[in-house]
Amino acid sequence: MAILVVLLVLLFTKPGFSQKTDSNNTNVIAMRCGRNTLVNQQNFIKNRNSTFRDLRTQLLDQRLLYARAQAISSGDSVFAAVQCRNYLSTDQCVACFDESVSELLICNSGNGGFISFDNCYVRYEDYAGFYNDPYVMADADQTPTLTCGNESASQPTVFNQVIDAFLSDITKATPKTSNFYVASTRQITSENKTVYMIAQCVEGMAQDSCQTCMNSAYDTLNDCFPNTQGRFFHLACFARYSDTPFFNVNQTIDITNLLKGHSSSVAVIAAAVAGGTVLFLLVLLSWLLYRSWKKSKKTEQEFEGAVHYNYKDLQLATDDFSEENIIGKGGFGEVFKAVFDDNNVVAVKKLLLTHNGAKEEFENEVMLISNIHHRNLLRLLGWSVEGSYLLLVLEYMPNGSLDKFLWGTKRGTLNWDQRYEIIFGIARGLAHLHNEFHIKIIHRDIKSANILLSDDFKPKIADFGLARFQPEDQSQVRTKFAGTLGYTAPEYALRGVLSEKVDTYSFGIVTLEIISGKRSTEVKSGSQDTDYLIEHTWKLYEKKTHVKVIDDTLNLNQYEQEHVMKIIEIALLCTQSPASSRPTMSEVVLMLQEGQSLGKRKLTRPTFVNNQDRRIHIG
Numbered sequence: 027m028a029i030l031v032v033l034l035v036l037l038f039t040k041p042g043f044s045q046k047t048d049s050n051n052t053n054v055i056a057m058r059c060g061r062n063t064l065v066n067q068q069n070f071i072k073n074r075n076s077t078f079r080d081l082r083t084q085l086l087d088q089r090l091l092y093a094r095a096q097a098i099s100s101g102d103s104v105f106a107a108v109q110c111r112n113y114l115s116t117d118q119c120v121a122c123f124d125e126s127v128s129e130l131l132i133c134n135s136g137n138g139g140f141i142s143f144d145n146c147y148v149r150y151e152d153y154a155g156f157y158n159d160p161y162v163m164a165d166a167d168q169t170p171t172l173t174c175g176n177e178s179a180s181q182p183t184v185f186n187q188v189i190d191a192f193l194s195d196i197t198k199a200t201p202k203t204s205n206f207y208v209a210s211t212r213q214i215t216s217e218n219k220t221v222y223m224i225a226q227c228v229e230g231m232a233q234d235s236c237q238t239c240m241n242s243a244y245d246t247l248n249d250c251f252p253n254t255q256g257r258f259f260h261l262a263c264f265a266r267y268s269d270t271p272f273f274n275v276n277q278t279i280d281i282t283n284l285l286k287g288h289s290s291s292v293a294v295i296a297a298a299v300a301g302g303t304v305l306f307l308l309v310l311l312s313w314l315l316y317r318s319w320k321k322s323k324k325t326e327q328e329f330e331g332a333v334h335y336n337y338k339d340l341q342l343a344t345d346d347f348s349e350e351n352i353i354g355k356g357g358f359g360e361v362f363k364a365v366f367d368d369n370n371v372v373a374v375k376k377l378l379l380t381h382n383g384a385k386e387e388f389e390n391e392v393m394l395i396s397n398i399h400h401r402n403l404l405r406l407l408g409w410s411v412e413g414s415y416l417l418l419v420l421e422y423m424p425n426g427s428l429d430k431f432l433w434g435t436k437r438g439t440l441n442w443d444q445r446y447e448i449i450f451g452i453a454r455g456l457a458h459l460h461n462e463f464h465i466k467i468i469h470r471d472i473k474s475a476n477i478l479l480s481d482d483f484k485p486k487i488a489d490f491g492l493a494r495f496q497p498e499d500q501s502q503v504r505t506k507f508a509g510t511l512g513y514t515a516p517e518y519a520l521r522g523v524l525s526e527k528v529d530t531y532s533f534g535i536v537t538l539e540i541i542s543g544k545r546s547t548e549v550k551s552g553s554q555d556t557d558y559l560i561e562h563t564w565k566l567y568e569k570k571t572h573v574k575v576i577d578d579t580l581n582l583n584q585y586e587q588e589h590v591m592k593i594i595e596i597a598l599l600c601t602q603s604p605a606s607s608r609p610t611m612s613e614v615v616l617m618l619q620e621g622q623s624l625g626k627r628k629l630t631r632p633t634f635v636n637n638q639d640r641r642i643h644i645g
């Protein structure tokens with residue numbers, strides 16, 4: 027290809043904002059022009075004009091909502107595509123296209139350009155690769171564009187929850203439709219409002235790239251919450267929500283069928299330890315083949331996933347892994363704060379691998395977890411290998427871990443709304459690990475110390491996907507199973523029986539810790555009451571006085587107390603045995619979201635594995 031680098035320059039939109047409006051008062055969401063000029067620029071523009079005419083004819087005559095056109099000649103070929111949102115009529119689509127074309131005239135001196143409005147997306151380049159791979163050849167500036175409205179929902183907590191779940195569903199459903207387009211609505215009963223949402227990936231692209239782009243939309247668009255409007259644009263996809271209708275309700279697409287059956291083709295990673303190694307290896311192998319195939323198709327800069335870091339750079343950024351830079355110590359090794367010259371702060375987890383073959387396993391695992399994107403899961407940014415040390419580069423969370431806020435130095439600083447958001451976020455993160463990824467991942471070590479808090483106190487689960495790399499007999503509370511006593515489901519702690527319900531159990535325990543501000547293994551000193559948190563909670567629940575579990579530092583009104591009592595009941599449900607009587611994490615998310623009570627479900631006394639003697643307590 028003659029021109030190897032396409033430099034796109036941001037013309038009049040800073041990523042993130044655009045005030046420009048067209049005459050129909052729709053925003054220019056994003057626009058850029060190619061910066062290279064061609065040998066025969068005049069001819070290139072002539073070709074562009076003719077492809078635009080061709081596109082317009084296709085839209086109008088064939089009543090298409092997506093069209094491609096090209097004018098091929100040596101040295102000044104033009105390839106162009108237009109995509110309208112599917113809720114538009116032909117006239118509306120053509121109107122948006124015309125508007126785009128007139129805006130794109132200012133790209134006259136470059137070798138391409140694109141523009142996105144609410145209603146359509148037009149792009150032309152001097153190469154055809156972008157048709158099927160919107161990211162190809164694009165320069166480093168792939169910053170998505172986010173535009174939020176200017177009004178906030180009247181009930182932010184409810185709004186955030188509903189829209190978050192809605193967006194998550196749209197994220198899952200869009201890549202599964204035949205035309206990568208979804209339009210849907212959802213009610214916010216308490217606000218008597220309907221929220222409208224659409225998402226669309228560029229037609230003809232690969233399904234997994236569509237999913238990647240939608241994941242990015244999911245991660246980014248929530249910065250608009252609880253704003254009543256938001257738009258996300260990236261080269262490959264567009265998503266928009268608003269509480270003002272922008273399509274007709276009879277134009278919605280039923281997505282319920284697309285959301286079913288997530289766990290059907292799932293393999294349990296963690297099962298590799300307990301057995302089923304062959305199946306696991308097969309799955310892993312096909313996954314790796316798929317990955318390398320996908321990699322070979324990508325240009326050098328991968329849009330998603332972790333990057334390889336140079337060990338020397340990490341050494342420098344952590345001041346040679348100095349004591350002062352240690353921000354945490356876990357079962358997996360020490361965690362260091364690393365500061366790069368550009369003030370970019372990350373966390374680096376340093377692991378010592380003890381057995382042969384661990385390195386390969388580790389690299390496979392890194393590939394796997396680097397593809398997991400969820401706002402409640404700590405993101406892996408990169409990795410490095412040096413000797414028998416493996417380094418994980420992770421998001422840095424200035425607020426540290428949840429336990430410090432419950433009983434550590436910052437005890438009592440979290441209010442109920444924040445605690446509830448944390449409980450809900452952990453549930454969503456786990457549901458994602460269990461269901462929303464092609465391989466089921468069981469965390470196995472959910473505990474308050476593994477939940478990190480962002481600067482606005484949103485939870486992020488750390489250490490997922492790494493349970494297998496845990497060194498044996500690290501400390502007295504750790505045993506051969508990859509878990510922590512006090513949090514671990516009895517069937518796993520005692521018999522090594524592993525299922526996703528192991529995480530459900532630990533989630534229940536963490537929830538009780540968040541509500542009570544007490545450690546799961548704490549026994550009130552100086553009292554004859556020697557019960558651990560869960561036994562204590564159960565006894566109060568039997569007497570219907572579980573309101574007493576609530577942390578004294580929280581000052582809750584009647585209504586809030588009732589809400590918390592419901593959540594305590596959900597937590598107890600999560601800690602039931604046998605494992606089959608526990609809900610899945612998706613069910614937990616639903617129960618929390620809809621404020622469900624247990625209904626007809628009967629609770630029985632939870633079982634609990636004692637920290638010191640590993641007796642099983644059945645009461």
Ligand SMILES: *[C@@H]1O[C@H](CO)[C@@H](O)[C@H](O)[C@H]1NC(C)=O
Pocket residue numbers: 068071072075131
């Ligand atoms: C391309 O189209 C624009 C707008 O219609 C026109 O002003 C311009 O002269 C055309 N350029 C060429 C080279 O055809």
Ligand SMILES: *[C@@H]1O[C@H](CO)[C@@H](O)[C@H](O)[C@H]1NC(C)=O
Pocket residue numbers: 049050117118121125
């Ligand atoms: C505004 O949109 C309508 C179609 O919805 C179109 O007929 C009209 O020409 C547009 N106005 C302008 C100035 O583009």
Ligand SMILES: *[C@@H]1O[C@H](CO)[C@@H](O)[C@H](O)[C@H]1NC(C)=O
Pocket residue numbers: 176177
């Ligand atoms: C939000 O923006 C719209 C359109 O720009 C304007 O009409 C409206 O008054 C604004 N609302 C607030 C609360 O600023």
Ligand SMILES: *[C@@H]1O[C@H](CO)[C@@H](O)[C@H](O)[C@H]1NC(C)=O
Pocket residue numbers: 218
């Ligand atoms: C909800 O909104 C609709 C129209 O926006 C209105 O007709 C209806 O009375 C409202 N319902 C309540 C309970 O406020």
Ligand SMILES: *[C@@H]1O[C@H](CO)[C@@H](O)[C@H](O)[C@H]1NC(C)=O
Pocket residue numbers: 274276277
């Ligand atoms: C959708 O509703 C609009 C307005 O209510 C109507 O004009 C249009 O014909 C309907 N479309 C379909 C496909 O039913």
